[in-house]
Amino acid sequence: MSIITKLNTAIARAVEALYEQTPAEAQIQLQKCKKEFEGHLTLVAFPLLKISRKSPEVTAQEIGDYLLAHEPTVAAVQVIKGFLNLTIASSAWLELFDEIASTPNYGHRVASDEDPLVMIEYSSPNTNKPLHLGHVRNNLLGYSLAEILKANGQRVVKTNIVNDRGIHICKSMLAWIKWGEGATPESRGVKGDHLIGDFYVLFDKHYKAEVSGLMAMGKTKEEAEAASTLMAEARDLLRKWEEGDEATVALWKRMNQWVYAGFDETYKRMGVDFDKIYYESDTYLVGRDEVLRGLEAGIFTRDEDGSVWADLTAEGLDRKILLRSDGTSVYMTQDIGTAKLRFVDYPINKMVYVVGNEQNYHFQVLSIVLDKLGFEFGKGLVHFSYGMVELPEGKMKSREGTVVDADDLMAEMISTAHEIAQEQGKAKDMDEAEALEVARRVGLGSLKYFILKVDPRKNMTFNPKESIDFNGNTGSFIQYTYARIQSLLRRAAEASMNIPERFSTLGLAIAPKEEELIARLAEYAEVVAEAGRSYSPAVVANYTYELVKEYNQFYHEFSVLKEEDEVVRGFRLALSREVASTIQRGMSLLGIEMPERM
Secondary structure (H helix, E strand, O other): OOHHHHHHHHHHHHHHHHHOOOOOHHHOEEEEOOOOOOOOEEEEOHHHHHHHOOOHHHHHHHHHHHHHHHOOOEEEEEEEOOEEEEEEOHHHHHHHHHHHHHOOOOOOEOOOOOOOEEEEEOOOOEOOOOOEHHHHHHHHHHHHHHHHHHHEOOEEEEEEEEEOOOHHHHHHHHHHHHHOOOOOHHHHOOOHHHHHHHHHHHHHHHHHHHHHHHHHOOOOHHHHHHHOHHHHHHHHHHHHHHHOOHHHHHHHHHHHHHHHHHHHHHHHHHOOOOOEEEEHHHHHHHHHHHHHHHHHOOOOEEOOOOOEEEEOHHHOOOEEEEEOOOOOEOHHHHHHHHHHHHHHHOOOOEEEEEEEHHHHHHHHHHHHHHHHOOOOOOOOOEEEEEOOEEEOOEOOOOOOOOOOEHHHHHHHHHHHHHHHHHHOOOOOOOOHHHHHHHHHHHHHHHHHHHHHOOOOOOOEEOOHHHHOOOOOOOHHHHHHHHHHHHHHHHHHHHOOOOOOOOOOOOOOOOOHHHHHHHHHHHOHHHHHHHHHHHOOHHHHHHHHHHHHHHHHHHHHHOOOOOOOOHHHHHHHHHHHHHHHHHHHHHHHOOOOOOOOOO
C-alpha cells in the first residue's frame, strides 16, 4: 500500500474521530511539501473546515496531533497557517521500499483474456521509397505506445498498413523499365527499398526535365504537366495493374518484394515489429464494396457525375468523397476496407492510428463514417496525432532525393557512439564485438530517447550531435548510469557483500536523499498509468531521466561499497539495484536496450 493511500485512510479516521463526520474523498488534499518547510507531504486543511467548524490552524493542529498518536507512518508534524506538513517515518519509507522491491515488474500489469483489445496501426510506408526520419518517429511512437498499453494490462495487436498500390509505385516501375537495365538489389549491391527509391527519384528527375522543356516551348506549367508523356505512361501502367495485366502485376510483385525485404531489415535494426501486416492492394476493393453497401442503405449519396459522397454537414463537417466518378477509390475508401478486414480478424475494442497531425481531419471523418457503417470501434477510434520531425537543416523531402534516410541515420548514430566511446576510452576493456554491441545499443538508444522524450503532439527538431551526450537529458546519460550501477553490483557480488531481502524490520534510519529516491521509485506505477492515459511515451522518458538525476546525486553524496555499516551498505546496494531495475523497465517501454557496461 502506498504512503499516500495509508495517509488518506488515516486522515479520514482522524476526521471521523475528531469531528464525528466522514470526509469526502475530494476533501482530503495531500500535496508535496514545499522545500522551504519541514516534511514530505502537506495536508491542506481548508476543505475540511466545513466539517471541523474551527479555524484552519486549529483544524490542522488537531489532525496532526491525532496522526502523531495513532499513525506510525507519521514521524513529525508542522502547522503553517492552514497547512499541515507531515514528515514520514523512516520505517514507512522502508516498508514501501520492501513492497516495491518484492513486486515483480513493479508498475506493470499483465493482461488477462477479459482485458480490452487495442489495435495500434503504425509505420504505414509507401513502397516507392525507403523509410525516412518521419517514419522513425512514427515507428518509435507506435511501438512504445504498444508497450505502454501492455504494461497497463491491455491486450495489444500491432499492425501495419503498407501502401503498395497507386501512381507512386508505378512511377518507380516505369523508371525501372526505361532506365533500369534489369537492375536488382543484388546487382546494384543495395537494399531493395533503396533501389526502388532511386528509381522514384529518377522518374521525378526526367519528369521535371520534360515539363521544363515543354514550358520552354511556351506552355504554362499546368499545360506542360498535362501534356507530359511520362506521366501518361505512369497512369497507363496503373490502369494495366488495375485491369490485372499479367506482365505489369508480375513486375509490381517483384519490385514490391524487394521493398518488403528492405523494410524488414530496417524494422529489425530499429527494434520494432508487427503482429499483422495489411496491404492496400488487398483492402481497397473491400472498401469500395463497403461504400457501395452504404450507398444502397442510404448512408451515402451519389452525385450526377457518378461519384459517391458522405454528407457530414449534420456533424459539423462537410461532404467527403468516397468514390470518384470513374469508380476508383480514395484514401478514405482504403481505410474503410482495412478497418473492415481488421474487424473481421480481431474482436477490437479500440483502434488507434499513429499518423501525423496533418491528417487530423481525415480521421475525424473516418471515425464518423465507420460508425455510420456499423463498426463498433468507429466512434471510439483514436487518432494518435503527432507533430513533424525535422533536422536542423530543415524539412525532409523525398522526390528530390534529399530525404533523411532511416538506415543511414541509424548507421550514423551507431558509428558516432562507437567513435565517442573510443575517444573517451570507454571501450578500452572490451573486445571489438562487445564494443560494437554497446555502440549499437547506445547509438539507437540515443536516437529513440531523443525522439520519445518530446511530447508527441509537438513538432520537433532531431539533432544527432545533441542526442549522444553523456550529460543531460539523453538516452546515453541514462544508459551510462545504468551501466555504472551494474558495475557496482558486480563488484559487490565479487566481494560477497550481503544484501538483506527486507529492511523495514531492521531498525534502519535512512537519509532524506534515500527517502527521496524511494519516493521517486514509488511514482513509477503512476507514471506508467499516466503514460497510458495520455498516450505519451514522453511521460516515461522524462520520469526516467529525473530518477537517474536523483540517483546520481545520491551516488555522489553517499558511500556504497565503502560504507562500513553492513546493513546500511546492504540497503544502498538494494536501493541501487531497484533503481537500475526501474530504469530498465522504463527504457524497455521506449524500446531501448540497456548495456551492462560502458
